[in-house]
Amino acid sequence: MTSSASLQPAPPSPTRGLTSRIARVLPLPAGAGMARILVERNIISFRHGWVALVTGFAEPVFYLFSLGIGLGGLVKVVTTDGGQSVSYANFVAPALLAASAMNGAVFDSTFNVFFKLKFARLYDSVLATPMGPRDVAVGEISWSLMRGGLYAAAFLVVAYFAGAVHSWWALLALPAATFIGFAFSAIGMFATTFMRSWVDFDYVTLAIQPMFLFSATFFPLATYPGAVQWMVQATPLYHGVALERALMLGEVGPGLLVHVAYLAALGLLGLVGAARRIEKLLLS
Amino acid sequence: MTDPDSDLLLQATGLTKTFGNFTAVDGIDFAVQRGESFGFLGPNGAGKSSTMKMVGCVSPVTGGVLRLFGQDPATHGPQIRARLGVVPQKDTLDEELTVQENLWIYGRYFGLSRSEVRSRATELLDFAQLEDRARSKVEPLSGGMKRRLTIARSLISRPEILLLDEPTAGLDPQARHALWDRLFRLKRNGVTLVLTTHYMDEAEQLCDRLVVMDHGKIVAQGSPRSLITEFSTREVLELRFDTDDHAHHGDAIAGIGERIEVLPDRLLVYAEDGDAAAAAVHLRGIQPMSSLVRRSTLEDVFLHLTGRTLVD
Numbered sequence: 001m002t003s004s005a006s007l008q009p010a011p012p013s014p015t016r017g018l019t020s021r022i023a024r025v026l027p028l029p030a031g032a033g034m035a036r037i038l039v040e041r042n043i044i045s046f047r048h049g050w051v052a053l054v055t056g057f058a059e060p061v062f063y064l065f066s067l068g069i070g071l072g073g074l075v076k077v078v079t080t081d082g083g084q085s086v087s088y089a090n091f092v093a094p095a096l097l098a099a100s101a102m103n104g105a106v107f108d109s110t111f112n113v114f115f116k117l118k119f120a121r122l123y124d125s126v127l128a129t130p131m132g133p134r135d136v137a138v139g140e141i142s143w144s145l146m147r148g149g150l151y152a153a154a155f156l157v158v159a160y161f162a163g164a165v166h167s168w169w170a171l172l173a174l175p176a177a178t179f180i181g182f183a184f185s186a187i188g189m190f191a192t193t194f195m196r197s198w199v200d201f202d203y204v205t206l207a208i209q210p211m212f213l214f215s216a217t218f219f220p221l222a223t224y225p226g227a228v229q230w231m232v233q234a235t236p237l238y239h240g241v242a243l244e245r246a247l248m249l250g251e252v253g254p255g256l257l258v259h260v261a262y263l264a265a266l267g268l269l270g271l272v273g274a275a276r277r278i279e280k281l282l283l284s
Numbered sequence: 285m286t287d288p289d290s291d292l293l294l295q296a297t298g299l300t301k302t303f304g305n306f307t308a309v310d311g312i313d314f315a316v317q318r319g320e321s322f323g324f325l326g327p328n329g330a331g332k333s334s335t336m337k338m339v340g341c342v343s344p345v346t347g348g349v350l351r352l353f354g355q356d357p358a359t360h361g362p363q364i365r366a367r368l369g370v371v372p373q374k375d376t377l378d379e380e381l382t383v384q385e386n387l388w389i390y391g392r393y394f395g396l397s398r399s400e401v402r403s404r405a406t407e408l409l410d411f412a413q414l415e416d417r418a419r420s421k422v423e424p425l426s427g428g429m430k431r432r433l434t435i436a437r438s439l440i441s442r443p444e445i446l447l448l449d450e451p452t453a454g455l456d457p458q459a460r461h462a463l464w465d466r467l468f469r470l471k472r473n474g475v476t477l478v479l480t481t482h483y484m485d486e487a488e489q490l491c492d493r494l495v496v497m498d499h500g501k502i503v504a505q506g507s508p509r510s511l512i513t514e515f516s517t518r519e520v521l522e523l524r525f526d527t528d529d530h531a532h533h534g535d536a537i538a539g540i541g542e543r544i545e546v547l548p549d550r551l552l553v554y555a556e557d558g559d560a561a562a563a564a565v566h567l568r569g570i571q572p573m574s575s576l577v578r579r580s581t582l583e584d585v586f587l588h589l590t591g592r593t594l595v596d
Contacts, residue, residue, distance in 0.1 A: 030361065030362070032362045032395075034393070034395060037389070037392045037393055037395075040389065040392060041378070041381075041389045041392075044381060044385055044388075044389060045378070045380040045381055048380065048381075049380075120376075120378070120379055120380070121374070121376040122376070122378060124342075124372065124376045125370075125372070125376035125377075125378070125390070126393060127342055128340060128342060128365065128368075128370040128372070129365060129366075129390070129393035129394055129441075130362040130363075130365050130366045130393070130394060130395065131362075131393050132361070132362060282342070283342055283343060283344070284303075284343060284344075
């Protein structure tokens with residue numbers, strides 16, 4: 001035993017600290033704490049395909065103008081589930097932010113990850129290095145929510161100038177969107193590890209499209225009959241939409257913690273599941 | 285015993301890999317010393333790739349003992365992988381990146397700094413003769429170029445052992461020779477090579493020592509030359525006849541040479557003096573469509589040990 005006084009472990013760096021702290025609590029397979037290098041790889045790759053960045057940003061903005069301005073001209077005022085009367089554009093903007101966070105995360109963690117997993121065999125080569133399955137899962141999910149955060153920030157700027165931002169709480173809409181991205185990206189990557197061919201992606205569409213349309217996205221929850229309200233409230237996007245709407249319209253209360261807890265649980269389940277499945281698929 | 289700097293880099297005892305009821309690797313023993321070039325020769329499905337995956341610490345050992353640098357892959361996987369270079373059977377290059385970016389990011393996976401990977405990549409591009417293609421995407425490269433890039437990539441971490449799974453499968457002869465030349469240079473520089481192949485000429489060219497595998501077991505081991513001496517004759521006479529069935533010609537030439545193998549398309553007569561055997565066949569009045577005398581190869585060793593050819 002040597003004196004450990006001079007051998008205090010260095011304080012963890014911000015990127016590494018969160019990863020390793022999460023990893024210690026969760027039953028995750030091995031990693032080398034180098035998930036950030038996979039993020040670096042994705043940034044390099046993305047520099048060659050920046051067009052994808054433009055489309056990811058454009059989609060929710062198109063929706064905002066088509067629905068908020070176009071449809072908003074017909075539907076003047078909406079009463080939110082919190083009881084406020086707001087313009088349709090103000091009502092729909094937070095939902096579009098949540099939905100675009102979901103779409104971006106799901107697209108990245110399903111199509112892109114499936115391609116890397118089955119066709120590019122990217123993770124095979126990554127796992128031949130000191131990196132482990134945990135690094136792959138944490139790295140891909142981190143990347144996907146970084147991308148989602150970028151889209152959300154751009155959307156918020158547009159929404160601000162379109163007059164759809166009314167509360168300082170809206171500043172929290174950005175981390176909230178990133179958090180929604182985390183939940184969907186983790187669960188999306190987990191689901192992807194079970195996919196056998198591109199045909200299976202129809203199931204993704206089957207899950208995403210009804211959620212996009214019916215998660216109190218385009219009309220308030222109160223519009224639905226009682227039993228259907230329960231179904232809507234069970235979907236993850238509902239919690240994302242409710243979270244964003246509360247923040248952007250300033251309807252903040254302790255009830256928001258339920259949404260946060262739901263999304264956190266989903267994200268952690270996806271993260272552990274994805275890492276374990278990658279270990280099972282590639283390290284057998 | 286567990287000195288990580290010992291010259292015994294790789295040791296397997298009773299190494300076994302099963303997938304459900306299927307035994308891919310069936311209790312094999314081998315050891316590799318620093319600086320050696322060691323090969324696994326066998327047909328597809330012999331268990332070579334499964335062995336390589338266990339050695340590469342990407343596939344858990346089912347049974348037996350495996351030690352690399354004196355360490356157990358089950359407990360020291362990342363530490364061992366940090367000292368290995370891996371050239372997989374199928375190229376797993378990052379097709380979304382350029383040639384040089386492939387080298388850079390792979391070095392980063394090993395925890396090397398950005399400036400370090402850049403300087404090493406420059407050397408490796410030269411080694412792989414890919415300097416002019418540094419900024420090119422990977423996808424349009426030829427098969428031989430991709431293979432050289434995969435080898436260059438595996439060297440970015442300056443590995444102590446280079447694992448090559450079928451390094452030249454699917455390449456044309458020119459590309460194969462270019463690759464062998466690169467591997468010879470590495471060998472001369474003291475890199476330990478562990479490779480699998482089902483090409484006997486590759487095994488003869490590259491391996492100091494090899495094991496012959498069949499159905500998950502090691503059926504013979506030694507240097508290429510010693511295996512040929514032990515299991516074959518100096519020369520082989522190949523006879524082809526203008527008939528579909530070569531079996532009955534076997535009876536006609538029985539007694540010539542030391543041993544006769546009947547293959548679907550030809551007869552092999554194993555003899556110390558191939559020309560003498562050919563003359564003996566001629567004396568019996570037998571007229572083959574063609575006859576060829578050649579030196580014995582590992583293919584003959586394998587045929588003798590298993591009754592099958594390597595590439596089938």
